[in-house]
Amino acid sequence: DIQMTQSPSSLSAAVGDRVTITCRASQAISNSLAWYQEKPGKAPKLLIYGASTLQSGVPSRFSGGGSGTDFTLTISSLQPEDVANYYCQKYDNSPFTFGPGTKVEIK
Amino acid sequence: QVQLVESGGGVVQPGKSLRLSCLASGFTFNHYPIHWVRQAPGKGLEWLAVMTYDAKKNFYADSVKGRFTISRDLSKSTLFLQMNSLTPQDSALYYCATVDTSVWSRPFHYWGQGTLVTVSS
Numbered sequence: 001d002i003q004m005t006q007s008p009s010s011l012s013a014a015v016g017d018r019v020t021i022t023c024r025a026s027q028a029i030s031n032s033l034a035w036y037q038e039k040p041g042k043a044p045k046l047l048i049y050g051a052s053t054l055q056s057g058v059p060s061r062f063s064g065g066g067s068g069t070d071f072t073l074t075i076s077s078l079q080p081e082d083v084a085n086y087y088c089q090k091y092d093n094s095p096f097t098f099g100p101g102t103k104v105e106i107k
Numbered sequence: 108q109v110q111l112v113e114s115g116g117g118v119v120q121p122g123k124s125l126r127l128s129c130l131a132s133g134f135t136f137n138h139y140p141i142h143w144v145r146q147a148p149g150k151g152l153e154w155l156a157v158m159t160y161d162a163k164k165n166f167y168a169d170s171v172k173g174r175f176t177i178s179r180d181l182s183k184s185t186l187f188l189q190m191n192s193l194t195p196q197d198s199a200l201y202y203c204a205t206v207d208t209s210v211w212s213r214p215f216h217y218w219g220q221g222t223l224v225t226v227s228s
Contacts, residue, residue: 001169034214036152043202043218044144044152055216087152092212094157094166096142101151 002027006088006099012107019075021102023088028068032092035064035073038085038101048073049091080106109133109217111141111203116222121194127222129186129203136184137161138209143177143188145199146221153199158186160209193226200224 003026013019023033031051036044046055048064051071061076075082083106088099115127129141143155156167156177165177176189186203200221206213 032212036215038146038152043220044204044215045218046214046216049214085151089152089154089214091214095168096154096157098144098152098154 001095002029002090002097004088004090004097004099006086006102008102009100010103010105012105013078014107015078015080017078019078019082019104021073021086021088021104023066023071023073023099025069025071025090029090029092031067032090033064033066033071034089034091035062036087036089036098037082038087039083044087047086075104078104078106109205111205111217111219113201113203113219113222116201116224118225118227119193120228121226123193123226124189124191125193125224127188127190127201127224129188129219131184131186131203131205134205136179137181139205139207140209140211140213141179141186141203141205142215143175143186144202144204144215144218145197145224146202147196147199150199155201156188159211190224193224195226198224198226 033051035048038044052064086102110132112130142157158177179186202221204215204218207216
């Protein structure tokens with residue numbers, strides 16, 4: 001099975017900073033890569049799919065990139081409401097594996 | 108609008124069974140694959156299982172294969188997750204989630220709020 005890794009596992013940045021999270025697949029998954037935001041007490045929220053397509057209603061400060069095995073999620077200007085856990089996921093086929101997550105905090 | 112509501116969680120002893128339900132509304136139930144995902148306390152998201160839209164195939168994560176079974180009742184627009192031989196490591200918030208088309212390889216656009224399972228003696 002394809003394994004998903006993320007880095008860093010956690011980060012702390014100031015409001016307004018540019019933040020980048022990396023996701024790596026152990027084998028190529030084309031662009032079948034999604035990013036989710038998870039906040040305590042709430043269901044995960046789809047942010048980006050197809051590696052770079054912004055889900056409707058998601059602020060434009062979020063962007064995604066990459067293909068094959070290496071992907072990124074970037075928050076161009078970190079806001080207090082972006083404090084959350086972020087997960088990448090492959091969805092090309094079963095198993096629909098999630099990455100281990102990245103915790104984003106405000107410095 | 109698409110809505111998923113999980114139920115059936117609770118406290119269960121190790122080795123026992125539990126059946127979770129996911130009531131779907133706002134979309135044609137048998138046109139979309141529906142997944143189960145869980146999150147253990149303080150841990151990340153773990154994909155568990157999926158039923159294809161036509162119910163012809165089910166797929167499972169290795170961690171639950173042979174113990175968990177996914178099924179559905181079309182007349183009730185409800186998906187089930189039968190969980191057997193439960194261990195404390197199965198304690199988690201269990202979500203059902205679905206996609207935006209009948210296509211197999213799609214991200215999870217819609218999620219329920221989850222139902223909590225605690226396995227403890």
